[in-house]
Amino acid sequence: MSDDVAPVGAFAPPSPYELVDWRRGFGRQIGPLYRAVGPDGVRMAFRVEEHHTNGMSNAHGGMLMTFADMAWGHVISVETSSFWVTVRLTCDFLSGAHLGDWVEGGAEILSVEDGLYTMRGRIWCGERVLMTGSGVFKALSRRPPRPGEKAFAPAT
Amino acid sequence: MSDDVAPVGAFAPPSPYELVDWRRGFGRQIGPLYRAVGPDGVRMAFRVEEHHTNGMSNAHGGMLMTFADMAWGHVISVETSSFWVTVRLTCDFLSGAHLGDWVEGGAEILSVEDGLYTMRGRIWCGERVLMTGSGVFKALSRRPPRPGEKAFAPAT
Numbered sequence: 001m002s003d004d005v006a007p008v009g010a011f012a013p014p015s016p017y018e019l020v021d022w023r024r025g026f027g028r029q030i031g032p033l034y035r036a037v038g039p040d041g042v043r044m045a046f047r048v049e050e051h052h053t054n055g056m057s058n059a060h061g062g063m064l065m066t067f068a069d070m071a072w073g074h075v076i077s078v079e080t081s082s083f084w085v086t087v088r089l090t091c092d093f094l095s096g097a098h099l100g101d102w103v104e105g106g107a108e109i110l111s112v113e114d115g116l117y118t119m120r121g122r123i124w125c126g127e128r129v130l131m132t133g134s135g136v137f138k139a140l141s142r143r144p145p146r147p148g149e150k151a152f153a154p155a156t
Numbered sequence: 157m158s159d160d161v162a163p164v165g166a167f168a169p170p171s172p173y174e175l176v177d178w179r180r181g182f183g184r185q186i187g188p189l190y191r192a193v194g195p196d197g198v199r200m201a202f203r204v205e206e207h208h209t210n211g212m213s214n215a216h217g218g219m220l221m222t223f224a225d226m227a228w229g230h231v232i233s234v235e236t237s238s239f240w241v242t243v244r245l246t247c248d249f250l251s252g253a254h255l256g257d258w259v260e261g262g263a264e265i266l267s268v269e270d271g272l273y274t275m276r277g278r279i280w281c282g283e284r285v286l287m288t289g290s291g292v293f294k295a296l297s298r299r300p301p302r303p304g305e306k307a308f309a310p311a312t
Contacts, residue, residue, distance in 0.1 A: 024206070024209075025206065025207065025208075025209040025210060025211070025216065026186075026207065026208050026209060026210060026215075026216035026218060026219050027210075027216070028207070029185060029186065029207040029208075030182075030185065030186070030218065050180070050181065051181065051182065051184070051185040052181075052182050052185070053180075053181045053182060054181060054182060054183075055181070055239075059182075060181065060182035060183070060222075061225050061241070061242040061245075062182060062186065062218075062221065062222030062223075062225045062226065063182050063222070065218065065221040065222065065225065065245065066216075066218030066219070066221065066222055067218075069217050069218045069221065070218065083211075085217070085249070086217040086249050087248070087249055088246070088247065088248050088249065089217075089221065089246070089247050089249075090244070090245070090246040090247075091244065091245050091246075092243070092244050093241070093242050093243055093244065093245075
């Protein structure tokens with residue numbers, strides 16, 4: 001809908017985050033998003049830009065939920081190298097993120113049952129927690145691992 | 157992030173839907189959205205465009221949740237002419253929407269308590285239900301009614 005955002009290259013994310021190179025569809029539309037794989041697992045992040053905001057210049061609730069869906073479900077991508085869909089997502093909004101804030105998110109797997117992953121997730125900005133929630137995601141067909149991902153291992 | 161979508165004016169929504177004229181922020185970024193006020197209350201809608209899709213050319217889960225947040229919470233705007241924020245949203249994904257599909261959504265108010273509105277919502281495409289869920293929204297300050305909205309009446 002718009003091209004009024006800063007060019008992606010104009011912002012250097014804090015290390016070890018790297019740009020997620022989504023070139024089409026909704027991922028591109030609501031980007032740029034960043035990701036990092038560290039000792040605590042995979043994390044995603046974004047900086048709140050003008051095109052992420054609501055009328056109060058905070059990150060729009062829809063953007064935070066979209067980010068939660070992507071950041072929490074992305075753990076399945078990294079753990080299993082498989083495509084997945086969202087079955088249920090519950091989001092509790094605790095605090096807002098402002099224009100320019102650096103927002104991070106991640107999740108842990110609580111259970112795996114018949115290809116259904118139940119996750120507990122969190123989104124935060126520095127020390128401030130913005131959202132907690134849970135997600136149920138269904139793993140679909142496997143695919144070749146991408147850089148930084150583990151090889152597929154069927155749930156046991 | 158992109159300007160590769162059809163100009164808004166190129167698509168005429170089915171009557172009585174009219175374009176929601178969001179000119180900035182996330183509402184503009186993920187638009188165009190449409191709304192209609194009829195005997196069953198307010199409804200919102202969008203046509204699935206390329207910039208709403210995931211890798212399977214279906215509406216991205218994040219877009220459906222964003223739409224749920226807007227369509228369900230919008231009932232509060234119309235009923236009370238007040239600003240609001242989302243407190244909790246739970247979304248159950250039942251079916252997908254494809255590129256070009258006309259997606260509609262609406263909600264009913266289950267309870268009002270201390271400015272907290274609990275809603276039961278639904279998103280559909282023709283006869284097919286795409287999502288059901290519930291939302292808790294908090295009404296903030298009132299504002300002058302917009303066309304088609306009721307005057308503010310404090311919850312009793």
